[in-house]
Amino acid sequence: MLKLLALLLALFLAGSALAKEAAPASPDPALEKRAVALEKQLRCLVCQNETIADSRAELAMDLKKEIREKLKAGMSEKQIKQYLVARYGDFVLYKPPVMATTVPLWYGPFALLLAAVAGLFYYILRRRRSVAAQPLSEAEQARVRALLDSSEGQP
């Protein structure tokens, strides 16, 4: 029985030792929530297609710690973002800001779509006009009549 208890205790301690290696969670749940929300908007520069919240990279761990400390010190989300952008550039923001250089990125697809729709309309209008503008000639009308008459009564 004692042995079993010792084993359980050892397992428990091992578990808590491992738990310490996990993400540096803050004991304050409100602050933790803010930190995680902020981390989801920030890019991990080591594994570039992951947010800091998702990443397990060393640097992301350090930044998580940094973010929690800064939040605890009373810095706002905006200030922390500015702090990181000053060091790592706009790339650290997962959602790129709208700037002169990112305008094509934000609005380019809509511009392409608009151009495509405009092209399509132009094509349809022109086609309709060209079709309407050419009435059938005498001979063609006679041929149409003949064809229609001959097909009457057939399935």
Next chain:
Amino acid sequence: MLRARFLLPLAAFAVFAAVIAVLGVGLTLDPRLVPSPLINKPAPAFTLPELEHPDKTFSKKDMLGKVWLLNVWASWCVSCREEHSTVLALSSSGVVPVIGLNYKDERADGLRYLARLGNPYQVIAYDHDGRVGINFGVYGVPETYVIDKTGVIRYKCIGPVTPQIVRDKILPLVKELNRNA
């Protein structure tokens, strides 16, 4: 009529080709090279204990008036080994003082690394928790900064320094910065 019939597909094709060209150029760029916003900004101030002499400290201010290189390295960093001989050669040429920033390393590991591969650094600042690294925007070791006499960062090399980078970028820049008062 005929002209529009040819021009329209031509215009559409031109747009398509432009998009392909932009994406094609994108393929040749290295997404890991993120331009640093710190270029032409004052290097973050820091004071750290030295790797070799824990009782002494190194401060950014110690280098005021000199053009210098800050080389961020760690014993666990594989690409640092790749650039090590280049950094050694650059340092022994005496053209520019090379300061090391030992980043997120254990002191003993760092010292062992230098004992085995040679020490190119005039001084090594020991950034155990990586705080100074964060202030410098370090995200992939090795990184090398050229800092001018007033303490402003002039150039950043992300990844291993090659003899080509030394010849084409670092040496001309150091020469130019030394010429300016």
